[in-house]
Amino acid sequence: MNNLNLAALVKSEKRARKRMRYLALLHFTEGHSRTAIANMLKVSRTSVNTWVTHYLTHGISGLDDKHNPGRPAQLSAKQLVNLKEFVQRQSLSESGGRLMARDVSLFIQSEFGVTFKQANIYRLLHQLGLSWITTRSRHPKQSQDIQDAFKKLPAVNDP
Structure with a gap:
């Protein structure tokens, strides 16, 4: 040249x-x-x-610039699918309470033997297309019938 x-x-x-x-x-x-x-x-x-x-x-x-693949992922694609299923299953459970990053971290550690910090749990969930915005949790003993009956009671302090 x-x-x-x-x-x-x-x-x-x-x-x-x-x-x-x-x-x-x-x-x-x-x-x-x-x-x-x-x-x-x-x-x-x-x-x-x-x-x-x-x-x-x-x-x-x-x-030319060489391709830099970066650090290999700690969880395989199959493990990520299992993690997503776990989070979705837990978020739909009727037992009440919230699924916290600590719970997800414990699941990952027990199932896959990998430790993640809390910030990386949120990043990982974001990569899986999961939002961390949650609805208000329901108490396990909550009953719509009892709430409706309570609303029909007359208010004692009303003039």
Whole structure:
């Protein structure tokens, strides 16, 4: 690749990191030493060496950003499905009370052997498409018939 093509790539590239790599190659093809290029661009000589080596072995595609997969997930897809089913089952139970992050954390720890902090429980539930907004809990002994009968009683303090 000649200097004109590299200069055009430098000018047209939107991403700063990639533009810096192209600029380093442009200086390299112009005959500058790798140390001088590092000083001009205010980067380490090791970075310049890496960029030039990738260019010489893989061509211009060697300067592309590599895919960074990140940290692997602690729960598998099947475990996430089991977790979602547990939360949905517990939220629909008639026993009253609320399902708290502590309860979800204990379930994950007992079933899957993985420990999560409370903030990560909420993040995990959000990833599963579950909202943490809850309705007011019902007391297990609550009865609609008794409430209706109470409403029909005359108020003693009314004038």
